[in-house]
Amino acid sequence: MPFEARADSALFTITDVKVDVTAENSAVAREQAFAKAQSDAFSKLAGRMMSEGEIGKFTLPDTQTISTMIKDFEVTQEQLSSVRYIGTYTFSFNDKNVRRFFSGQGVRYTDVGSRPVLALPFYERDNGPVLWSHQNDWMRAWNHAGNLGGLVPIVVPIGDLMDVADINDDEALNYDERKLQSLLRRYDAGEAAILFAVPDHSLLVAGDQDSAIGSLMIQIYRTDRAGPEAVQNITVDAKGGETKKVLFARATKKVHKALQKNWKEKTIVSPSNGNRLQVRVHFEGLEQWAATQTALERVYGVSEIVLQSLSPKEARVDLVFQGSESRLRLALAQADMTLSKPQINPASFGYGGGEGLVYELYLNRFRGGL
Secondary structure (H helix, E strand, O other), X not given: OEEEOOOOOOOOEEEEEEEEEEOOOHHHHHHXXXXXXXXXXXXXXXXXXXXXXXXXXXXXXXXXXXXXXXEEEEEEEEEEOOOEEEEEEEEEEOHHHHHHHHHHHOOOEOOXXXXXXXXXXXXXXXXEEEOOXXXXXXXXXXXXXXXXXXXXXXXOOOOOHHHHHHOOOOOOOOOOHHHHHHHHHHOOOOEEEEEEEEEOHHHHHOOOOOEOOOEEEEEXXXXXXXXXXXXXXXXXXXXXXXXXXXXXXXXXXXXXXXXXHXXXXXXXXXXXXXXXXXXXXEOOOHHHHHHHHHHHHOOOOEEEEEEEEEOOOEEEEEEEEEOOHHHHHHHHHHOOXXXXXXXXXXXXXXXXXXXXXXXXXXXXXXXXXX
């Protein structure tokens, strides 16, 4: 009894696709613009999903092929003259058709998206680090940053009284874990990324529109383990002629790209890496099972879910997925689900990744009652 896994549409949706085409008349310009918008949108989707090593050598398919993968589109803005068409589009792609295309091309890709990550941009000033202060130029840059979606959507906190109560300027690396979890729940984020930026003195004293001189050094810390863990250092050097505001905007894009790349490296697979895992789901009633099933259907990276049996308190399910078991666990975690370590229980179950192995699957919010 299979039921379909539905990928989250955000991963397969490309927004803000801008085109500007001039032709012999407006009708031809519109037609050419639409074709170009489709190609540009699919190029962005490929860049989002494919491995870094293959993006550069990837050849875009023709517009007719791309059109078979488009589920729907929206024109969010347009201007038209007698010979020119300017438009902005949003495209939603059919996840199954996209996977089928990439698999047919033999390229490595990921279809596992992360839960939103909450950016905490601490900024080092002469009198110490700041987070919520109006003197935090680094926070201001993130507040003005656009296109923070992708495999790892970035959320920037608003800095209200509750936020300030949960983490202070001097708590970048010694935050209260309980308060950090409260902060994450308010923003529906899976974890926080502490983005600690240290400017050269020339940058520190410059205004947004002043010429940028020097470097901005950024250290990225992850927070999903026992404490803050430094994972990457990024240095952004000023370019001739750019302002401090432009440099900081470029730095946000570089950090955003680094977070996407890191996630992609953890979740990318080859199209031949198909696997199947049999699990057991416990629940207290049909409402819990319905909620679990709904969450499971939306898990990235799970291509098919096969219900083998259902009783009033338990379901046995096959998960068809790509990549390793650890990748599956990561994908499930983004939907707030946990797959247990296999337990040996040959007498009572004998069902799972090997003879006598039991895998348990549950929505985290129901675990306490089971």
